Amino acid sequence: xxxxxxxxxxxxxxxxxxxxxxxxxxxxxxxxxxxxxxxxxxxxxxxxxxxxxxxxxxxxxxxxxxxxxxxxxxxxxxxxxxxxxxxxxxxxxxxxxxxxxxxxxxxxxxxxxxxxxxxxxxxxxxxxxxxxxxxxxxxxxxxxxxxxxxxxxxxxxxxxxxxxxxxxxxxxxxxxxxxxxxxxxxxxxxxxxxxxxxxxxxxxxxxxxxxxxxxxxxxxxxxxxxxxxxxxxxxxxxxxxxxxxxxxxxxxxxxxxxxxxxxxxxxxxxxxxxxxxxxxxxxxxxxxxxxxxxxxxxxxxxxx
Amino acid sequence: xxxxxxxxxxxxxxxxxxxxxxxxxxxxxxxxxxxxxxxxxxxxxxxxxxxxxxxxxxxxxxxxxxxxxxxxxxxxxxxxxxxxxxxxxxxxxxxxxxxxxxxxxxxxxxxxxxxxxxxxxxxxxxxxxxxxxxxxxxxxxxxxxxxxxxxxxxxxxxxxxxxxxxxxxxxxxxxxxxxxxxxxxxxxxxxxxxxxxxxxxxxxxxxxxxxxxxxxxxxxxxxxxxxxxxxxxxxxxxxxxxxxxxxxxxxxxxxxxxxxxxxxxxxxxxxxxxxxxxxxxxxxxxxxxxxxxxxxxxxxxxxxxxxxxxxxxxxxxxxxxxxxxxxxxxxxxxxxxxxxxxxxxxxxxxxxxxxxxxxxxxxxxxxxxxxxxxxxxxxxxxxxxxxxxxxxxxxxxxxxxxxxxxxxxxxxxxxxxxxxxxxxxxxxxxxxxxxxxxxxxxx
Numbered sequence: 001x002x003x004x005x006x007x008x009x010x011x012x013x014x015x016x017x018x019x020x021x022x023x024x025x026x027x028x029x030x031x032x033x034x035x036x037x038x039x040x041x042x043x044x045x046x047x048x049x050x051x052x053x054x055x056x057x058x059x060x061x062x063x064x065x066x067x068x069x070x071x072x073x074x075x076x077x078x079x080x081x082x083x084x085x086x087x088x089x090x091x092x093x094x095x096x097x098x099x100x101x102x103x104x105x106x107x108x109x110x111x112x113x114x115x116x117x118x119x120x121x122x123x124x125x126x127x128x129x130x131x132x133x134x135x136x137x138x139x140x141x142x143x144x145x146x147x148x149x150x151x152x153x154x155x156x157x158x159x160x161x162x163x164x165x166x167x168x169x170x171x172x173x174x175x176x177x178x179x180x181x182x183x184x185x186x187x188x189x190x191x192x193x194x195x196x197x198x199x200x201x202x203x204x205x206x207x208x209x210x211x212x213x214x215x216x217x218x219x220x221x222x223x224x225x226x227x228x229x230x231x232x233x234x235x236x237x238x239x240x241x242x243x244x245x246x247x248x249x250x251x252x253x254x255x256x257x258x259x260x261x262x263x264x265x266x267x268x269x270x271x272x273x274x275x276x277x278x279x280x281x282x283x284x285x286x287x288x289x290x291x292x293x294x295x296x297x298x299x300x301x302x303x304x
Numbered sequence: 305x306x307x308x309x310x311x312x313x314x315x316x317x318x319x320x321x322x323x324x325x326x327x328x329x330x331x332x333x334x335x336x337x338x339x340x341x342x343x344x345x346x347x348x349x350x351x352x353x354x355x356x357x358x359x360x361x362x363x364x365x366x367x368x369x370x371x372x373x374x375x376x377x378x379x380x381x382x383x384x385x386x387x388x389x390x391x392x393x394x395x396x397x398x399x400x401x402x403x404x405x406x407x408x409x410x411x412x413x414x415x416x417x418x419x420x421x422x423x424x425x426x427x428x429x430x431x432x433x434x435x436x437x438x439x440x441x442x443x444x445x446x447x448x449x450x451x452x453x454x455x456x457x458x459x460x461x462x463x464x465x466x467x468x469x470x471x472x473x474x475x476x477x478x479x480x481x482x483x484x485x486x487x488x489x490x491x492x493x494x495x496x497x498x499x500x501x502x503x504x505x506x507x508x509x510x511x512x513x514x515x516x517x518x519x520x521x522x523x524x525x526x527x528x529x530x531x532x533x534x535x536x537x538x539x540x541x542x543x544x545x546x547x548x549x550x551x552x553x554x555x556x557x558x559x560x561x562x563x564x565x566x567x568x569x570x571x572x573x574x575x576x577x578x579x580x581x582x583x584x585x586x587x588x589x590x591x592x593x594x595x596x597x598x599x600x601x602x603x604x605x606x607x608x609x610x611x612x613x614x615x616x617x618x619x620x621x622x623x624x625x626x627x628x629x630x631x632x633x634x635x636x637x638x639x640x641x642x643x644x645x646x647x648x649x650x651x652x653x654x655x656x657x658x659x660x661x662x663x664x665x666x667x668x669x670x671x672x673x674x675x676x677x678x679x680x681x682x683x684x685x686x687x688x689x690x691x692x693x694x695x696x697x698x699x700x701x702x703x704x705x706x707x708x709x710x711x712x713x714x715x716x717x718x719x720x721x722x723x724x725x726x727x728x729x730x731x732x733x734x735x736x737x738x739x740x741x742x743x744x745x746x747x
Binding site: 041042043044045064065129131136146148150151152153236237238239240241242245253256257258259260 | 386564708718
């Protein structure tokens with residue numbers, strides 16, 4: 001009896017905090033799920049809104065603007081995360097050296113991610129400006145035509161991609177560098193002794209050992225890139241046409257401009273479902289890779 | 305209360321009560337203890353209005369606290385505020401398309417109950433002097449089409465900070481090349497593309513064109529004068545008929561004859577480009593006029609002339625901007641009415657206009673003192689004779705239709721989407737939206 005009470009005591013102490021956490025985390029999500037089944041506009045209290053079941057979810061698939069914004073979001077996320085991972089990991093590999101001034105260089109590299117997204121949007125908007133922007137001034141001074149950075153759909157998409165890469169590659173760089181610097185030296189030295197080239201060491205030792213960190217980093221960036229809003233809002237406001245209308249912007253517009261809170265909640269839930277699937281997939285993959293890396297690490301340490 | 309700028313005007317509270325009681329006109333006496341809370345947008349007109357509020361407090365003994373917010377934030381704040389049982393705001397400024405949402409949700413007082421009250425209504429108010437197009441567009445709901453005046457219509461707001469469209473042009477450029485000020489759309493479009501030829505590097509007509517609301521606004525600016533409309537009387541979409549196509553073609557011509565990047569212009573960018581001498585003409589709201597004459601912001605100060613919005617098949621300038629209304633949950637509706645009446649009276653309107661606000665009365669535009677200070681005022685007053693109250697529908701579904709129209713127009717301007725095909729798509733989707741909202745229930 002006393003043993004059972006002892007076993008329960010820690011749970012009793014934890015219960016209030018856990019309860020608060022669960023309520024604080026789940027309540028807004030449940031509220032959003034409930035709202036997605038309503039025909040609710042901001043002039044009504046939620047209790048006055050009509051219950052419409054899954055109508056909002058079904059109707060969205062016949063809305064060409066929603067479908068397009070979903071497609072833009074998927075393309076944007078795939079492009080930025082791929083390029084940021086390649087650049088961030090590549091830079092980390094290059095700068096993982098003990099050279100003079102490297103600390104300063106690393107600090108400079110991480111500055112962009114410390115700037116507020118609204119400011120990043122403004123900075124790039126003015127750099128892309130057709131008359132006073134630095135890029136078009138360069139192009140003109142070299143005798144080229146100006147480029148429609150933000151006034152043509154294709155150019156605008158890649159212009160916002162570049163801004164996002166500029167801001168978030170440092171995030172991947174930092175985590176990759178930390179992962180690189182925590183690799184077991186024994187494994188690297190063993191590879192060296194075995195005559196592995198630099199490229200072989202990267203491919204067969206460093207990257208496999210860094211994989212768990214890279215997966216988490218990639219996941220975090222993927223989640224963020226699906227939710228990106230401010231930079232695009234400031235730079236293009238989703239245009240020209242629908243070329244940069246990402247899902248977050250569509251959700252915000254549906255809620256505030258169209259005053260369709262139920263539909264906006266349904267869109268948010270679609271986003272939540274996509275992100276949950278991505279997170280779970282990557283979590284499971286990461287777990288499997290962690291086990292594999294642990295085995296590799298043990299094997300490497302055993303050999304040394 | 306989160307505010308961008310909050311101004312407390314407490315002149316009356318600092319004056320001795322006896323002095324107030326002696327000087328204050330009788331209608332204001334019952335409200336000496338009241339501090340009105342008003343919600344205004346961050347907008348030059350309302351900056352001007354705030355400048356005269358201390359005069360109101362001095363004359364009436366009623367203190368006023370201003371919660372001034374960026375206009376989209378103001379709208380969000382009001383959306384939440386107006387659903388409460390007990391509100392914080394006594395008087396609100398609302399942007400014109402909020403009229404549909406607020407009236408439909410029964411969140412504004414019908415002003416008849418105040419104008420019928422002899423203790424509140426000033427017999428010298430002279431409502432006939434208020435600019436009719438503004439009153440119809442911003443103030444009245446429940447009549448024709450639901451959002452216009454008519455036998456069943458009522459007054460829910462008074463225009464305050466309203467705007468119409470006028471044509472600004474560079475007098476120096478026009479004189480240099482012997483150009484005539486365009487009076488018709490044909491002349492306007494011809495000049496829009498002639499100016500870049502005469503002045504290489506300069507655009508013809510600065511216009512909004514950015515995806516969404518801005519492109520839609522620019523299209524609507526041409527739609528009415530060219531004889532078009534968004535709907536017919538049975539709510540069938542008509543933006544894709546010959547007049548709609550002509551309006552979209554006009555917009556495309558104007559943008560194509562503009563400078564690089566003009567497809568991303570909102571009103572500020574278009575106005576800035578004109579103010580920096582990059583355009584020969586500017587067709588938009590009167591609200592930008594003062595900025596063009598400000599030498600600290602404009603390189604064309606002293607070289608800007610003004611003319612009426614050119615005529616298509618008819619003369620029709622836009623109506624928009626803000627109005628004042630009393631929320632149903634206002635804690636002090638009677639005192640709020642007194643402030644609204646004071647601000648929009650002949651004296652109040654002139655006082656705000658002298659501080660740089662947009663007049664809401666014909667008499668203000670005719671005022672000699674104002675014309676001496678702002679020489680373009682007479683032209684603006686004339687333009688308001690043609691202000692079209694029905695230049696865009698003010699209905700709850702407008703936000704969605706406006707976004708669709710503006711996005712499609714952006715595709716027409718930037719991706720060479722065929723005009724007829726693009727507008728047909730908008731019409732089809734608009735019909736579906738209207739059907740879902742119940743507009744064809746009686747058909």
